[in-house]
Amino acid sequence: MKNNTLKQSAFKAIKGLWKAFPMILGTILLISLISTLIPKSFYTKVFSKNIILDSFVGSLVGSISAGNPVTSYIFGGEMLTQGVSLLAVTAFLVAWVTVGLIQLPAESAILGKRFALLRNFSAFIFAIIVAIITVLILGVL
């Protein structure tokens, strides 16, 4: 395997960011529209500070979303400023990067169907657990 030169590495980084660019731009435009349309009080009603429900919803949305993690940080961060609970945002961020529903067929074909299903399902549950533990520790410290 040929070693990367710095120029090749920079090109690869630009390529990665460029590939994510339409999704990032589209997401920021969508967030801007949603944030203008929907009042903050809506989120505080939906995310009722119920530990299990908030993290479940966050993990569910993160699991069915796909794309570069850059998008998830911007989306999650902006939702947080809009009043969505940190629990839901954390579960969303973790599920986004650990659950891969879009890649499930490829993962099944290469690493085995049972492994892919078990890994993704447990990652979904663990996103909820990670969110709860993180927010609890953060509250204690």
Place this chain on the structure above:
Amino acid sequence: MNIKNKLKQISSAGYFLISILIVYFFLFLFKQNLFFSSINFFYNIILKIIPVFILVFVLMTLTNFFITPKFVIKHLKEKGIKKWFFVIVGGILSSGPIYMWYPLLADLKNKGLNYGLIACFLYNRGIKIPLIPLMIIYFSWKYIIILTIVIILVSIIQGILLNKLMEVKNENRSCV
């Protein structure tokens, strides 16, 4: 025919952006107040994140330069507890799309890497060091450090769990 080919080249992300732009176009025509409020919100987010992207680019370049699949594979061949350590570090440092790593992990599985270690590697890919500057905009350092530690610990639990569950399957097969 040419238009058809060009449309095929547009990614799903491209279609997503185009559909949002169409919505904005109609807002500009029929709901100008909403359009300008949204554009103002958009402008503020862009101002906030553009400087961070320069840092993200530098960190991504450095990761691509130093952490190659060859580097990761070399260290995944360690034994015992050391193996778990290198699987975690490898997962954190690995870059690029997840599907790029499937064939390499399948190859390593044939060479003795168990399912638990593969799951642990994939879970730790959730930690993105080059994107920390972007996370800092929205979340505190304390939050990022706690989240990273919890993800690492949970990745080990998931790895052990997956090993057990996959063993059950293999035992059932050998019984039949």
